[in-house]
Amino acid sequence: MPYSSDVISRARQRLENENTEKKSRYAAHLEQAYREVPQLRQLDSQMKQNVALAVQCALAGDSQKIAQAQKENEALQAQWDSLVAEHFPKDFLKEPLCPLCGGLGYVGKQMCDCFTELCRQEQLVELQSLACGHARFADFRLDYYSDRIDPQIGVSPRMVMEQNFLMAKRFAQRLSGNLLLVGGTGLGKTFLSACVATKAAMGGHSVTYETASHLFGNLEKNRFNPDEKSQQIVSRYENCDLLIVDDLGTELPGNFVTAALYNLLNDRILAGKPMMISTNLTVDEIRVRYSPQIASRLQGNFQGLTFLGEDIRVLKNRGVLV
Numbered sequence: 129m130p131y132s133s134d135v136i137s138r139a140r141q142r143l144e145n146e147n148t149e150k151k152s153r154y155a156a157h158l159e160q161a162y163r164e165v166p167q168l169r170q171l172d173s174q175m176k177q178n179v180a181l182a183v184q185c186a187l188a189g190d191s192q193k194i195a196q197a198q199k200e201n202e203a204l205q206a207q208w209d210s211l212v213a214e215h216f217p218k219d220f221l222k223e224p225l226c227p228l229c230g231g232l233g234y235v236g237k238q239m240c241d242c243f244t245e246l247c248r249q250e251q252l253v254e255l256q257s258l259a260c261g262h263a264r265f266a267d268f269r270l271d272y273y274s275d276r277i278d279p280q281i282g283v284s285p286r287m288v289m290e291q292n293f294l295m296a297k298r299f300a301q302r303l304s305g306n307l308l309l310v311g312g313t314g315l316g317k318t319f320l321s322a323c324v325a326t327k328a329a330m331g332g333h334s335v336t337y338e339t340a341s342h343l344f345g346n347l348e349k350n351r352f353n354p355d356e357k358s359q360q361i362v363s364r365y366e367n368c369d370l371l372i373v374d375d376l377g378t379e380l381p382g383n384f385v386t387a388a389l390y391n392l393l394n395d396r397i398l399a400g401k402p403m404m405i406s407t408n409l410t411v412d413e414i415r416v417r418y419s420p421q422i423a424s425r426l427q428g429n430f431q432g433l434t435f436l437g438e439d440i441r442v443l444k445n446r447g448v449l450v
């Protein structure tokens with residue numbers, strides 16, 4: 129789950145803040161406990177002495193005395209636990225930091241669950257800063273699409289969109305394969321992409337959501353004038369769990385774009401990392417604008433969803449939709 133360095137650094141900052149807050153709350157609770165039940169302070173000091181003694185015995189190789197000190201400490205700990213339970217609410221003196229990683233966020237090289245959760249939350253915050261960041265499947269409105277059967281294709285736009293909606297939802301849950309959203313402007317492609325992004329991020333996956341013009345701009349910067357930031361961004365395009373490219377075809381065309389798109393598609397397909405691309409272009413137009421190889425990759429490796437209907441923004445402006 130390669131999250132962006134921004135997500136990780138914000139999550140790390142939160143982890144540090146939370147650790148500091150938990151430690152100071154624990155210190156205040158401990159102080160209160162010692163004040164109200166002075167015997168706890170004595171028990172604590174006895175336990176510390178016992179630990180020091182056990183260390184000395186260990187250095188001297190006296191295993192019998194170590195065992196004795198351990199046994200005494202267990203008895204002292206039991207007294208401590210029962211006094212705490214008697215006088216204070218549950219968890220009042222609970223160990224403040226994560227029991228798995230001790231507040232470090234990592235167990236060895238592995239990200240701890242506590243830190244993964246913070247990254248997941250920060251990934252959602254990052255997505256919410258996008259135009260459609262709050263998009264959820266529950267907000268997708270099928271009634272925006274006409275239920276009148278189109279005589280040319282024998283189905284209504286709503287029937288088609290219902291299928292698209294189900295496919296996108298399944299994709300967001302399973303996060304395998306690739307989706308290509310094809311259709312005119314204002315038919316809900318960006319909104320449905322954002323629903324997928326939110327769902328995947330809520331499931332703990334790293335998601336990169338980028339417009340095509342930004343994506344190619346960053347790839348070009350990294351190719352011809354790289355710096356640490358551009359390298360990080362491009363590494364995200366290559367390694368994030370889900371890459372969403374919005375509005376393919378709105379970027380300036382050129383040989384660099386074609387080569388970069390082909391490489392990106394190939395690398396992610398080979399690595400089995402899902403992508404979702406939305407575009408106003410048909411596959412024929414893609415073949416002409418980019419290359420037959422790219423069109424063939426998209427046809428062979430992407431599930432195509434065609435968006436039908438009338439421009440939702442226009443309908444809203446006309447007062448047809450609320």
Ligand SMILES: [Zn+2]
Binds near residue numbers: 240
């Ligand atoms: Zn942890």
